[in-house]
Amino acid sequence: MDQKGLLKSFQALREKYGDVFTIYLGSRPAVILWWYEAMKEALVDQAEAFSGRGHIAIIDPVFQGTGVVFANGKSWKVLRRFSVTTMKDFGMGKQSIEERIKEEAQCLVEELQKSQEKVQAEIDRVIGAHCLPTLEDRAKMPYTDAVIHEIQRFSDLVPVGVPHSVIKDTHFRGYYLPKRFYKYTEVFFLFSALQDPRHFEKPNTFYPGHFLDAQGNFRKPEVFIPFSMGKRLCLGESLARSELFLFLTTLLQNFSLGSPKAPEDIDLTPRENGLGRPPTLFQVRFLPRR
Template sequence: MELSLLLLLALLTGLLLLLARGRLKAHHPLPPGPHPLSFLGNLLQMDRGGLPKSFLRLRERYGDVFTVYLGPRPVVMICGTEAIREALVDQAEAFSGRGKIAVLEPIFQGYGVIFSNGERWKTLRRFSLATMRDFGLGKRSVEERIQEEAQCLVEELRKSQERIHKEIDRVIGSHRPPALDDRAKMPYMDAVIHEMQRFGDLIPMGVPHTVTKDTHFRGYLLPKGTEVYPILTSALHDPRYFENPEAFNPDHFLDATGALKKNDAFMPFSIGKRICLGEGLARTELFLFFTTILQNFSVASPVAPEDIDLTPQAVGVGTVPPPYQIQFLPRQRG
């Protein structure tokens, strides 16, 4: 009896392994990657420091485009500025599908402008853009409302000369600055904000895309429905576009004359058809909040700057800033 049960279990295990292997082979030819285990895929090979670090480590071995199995599901990782732009800009339509994030799927269920696809997504995107314009996006009225909120923040900060802020980069945002009237007078400020965004990428992997049709990409065939992750942090820290990518240096965004310069690797909120809809509003908020704070306060830390560790903490596919203290010291009014 025991022998028969063992034989039955062995047979079932063998069949399951064959089925799993068949599912994995059915997706070839995809880009190369680490050999997956049945059912678990490459999950056991992921770094404890977080998924983005694991993928950057795999990039060193397999190049800018490789395949990782998250469980039995193959996912193509795209790293580096050129590869990401080639996919999301040069082949924008083919990579315009939206993949699923398992923990969020029960909530959104394919709805919403971020997670929808096809005609539903196009309709929602047009509606969202029209609604944002109706609310005054890009007009002076929106800037005035943001300035009112910024002044409220300043008054709150004035109530205490020392205030602990665990998520100050959430207050000042993670987007590019706007084209305001006095922008030409503040290129260095713009460069500082750009550099803050480069280090403050909240979703270093980007939101997943899916291929909308069978597509040839860098010598590989990506069948329709293949899930793709653009690893945005690999562009934001690309040594081919930033002289010292791991150092905070606003000069990364300034030319020899001190003017703000464009950098193709700067994509904190993705690029292409799925670029963040709220980027314009967010960069206006960032610029106005940040400049209002600096006009009213000197910002300091109770510890030496070289002792501050601002390394983001991995949380799933995203990151959050570590807790730290910051002081807002009111400037003397003259």
Template sequence: VTALGLVLCISCLLLISVWRKSHGKGQLPPGPVPFPIVGNMLQLDFKDITKSFGSLAKSYGPVFTLYIGSEPVVVLYGYEAVKEALIDHGEEFAARGSLPIIDAVNKGLGIVFSSGEKWKQMRRFSLTTLKNLGMGKRNIEERVQEEAKFLVEEFKKANDKIREEIDHVIGQNRSPCMKDRRSMPYTDAVVHEIQRHLDLIPSNLPHAAKQDTQFRQYAIPKGTIIFTSLTSVLYDEKVFPNAQQFDPGHFLDESGNFKKSNYFMPFSIGKRVCVGEGLAPMELFLVFTTILQNFTLKPLIDPKDINITPIATGFVCVLPPYELCFLPSL
């Protein structure tokens, strides 16, 4: 009886502690009732965190609170909530959320996991370095072309429509360049759709509130970790019909021209957008097009038997391995 009473007392104290964190500095968003010590961790599928967030969003709305242990985490689900937090409240949510395992390795260093003045200095340095390399200019384009030529020695793939654009716009006598992208809308759409469908970092890297922040009708205390679901944006059925299907048409208009979408945010958005966001699209287009210019890619099994279901969809999307045959183009 004494032991049971002790357990009940400890549980009550933990629940009171959680309640105080939820209400001490204002009203945190609603969410499932946490268990003592573990919080809501038992209610989450860490192999498919995206599915768990989607289910909770249906019950509690696009802004809800979870507890990882005793620590509250605010989850933002859907384009409107993500955009409002990272753009409209970009400064307030510009801090990087703390992850104990990563903190132990990085010790708060580096551009990805640092915060405050240290992060600002690192970001300025990184952007300046990329600009000095000629980001978006001819010299860096030539470097990417050289990299693509090297990769061509090992890889390649083709699609009828991509092949048609490559043959029509580039041919076989020169390397692709960035000015070709405007004349290759289907290829550009394929590159975008690969990034959308891959959904590499489903819940984004964690942000944190730099200060006590009023967000919608809620009060978010300083230091609260913020997860922004990029999956909920990249897979929004209103913007990307049949979002679970790989379809380059998501980025093409009725005339076959490339169309941009505000919902395309594989690099996140706002002040903590990936510092390589300006360089990566150029590399992806040049490398991808150069590979397809020189090789035809064929699977070793019937395409309909290829399983593209991720092994895990936690904080990073982990895909199964694939085997392909690269055939030199004639």
């Protein structure tokens, strides 16, 4: 296994052993599911069986199986129910949170110049120069929405999903997965879904057209699952989607982003540190548009 290229190493194993295979992380076996179809079968079609949370050695001593992300059993169900209710009361992704996001709208977005110009043209046409963006504008801005989704797909900051475990003895695609929390961990690769050449025409290229139909309308392929799916779906998805839209439109309404380097000198090769892809350090220039 190449520690600096774990995903490529896993991909090579998938090509040899198929969409479902087992590896050992130290002394602990881990079941790897590849492609969207396998993940959907587990996380949606057998959602209850696969709703347990797996174990991560470097995280377990800190959280000790607590919190809405890492808890299991009854405590997790209570925490999730409470979290969902609290976020709804807070206005997750709704008008009440929109004002807060506008006030804090500062973000750093890496984007190709051509896409930036198209987004700014759409912002100028739909929103104008003097009005603040609102969530209602999103439906009238298909290209901007496509760029935001392509940024998430292309960057794929957490390509390996947080591990799950089965909460009961389970049969999956001819394999038997026993209920053993500390012995069996299922790891789901979101990377394989977001980079699937069967669903994304240019998986290794930044291409907003992945999220546009022939008429230029926004479309979201079902394999686009950066927030996972099933019972462990990220609670903050709605809030995150709202923030991304408002932050990006507010930023590009007022600034053009540029780099001191020539485009051909910018390295977009993702860095890997195990389960994640930390952002690469780079310099960016903010050029006022008005």
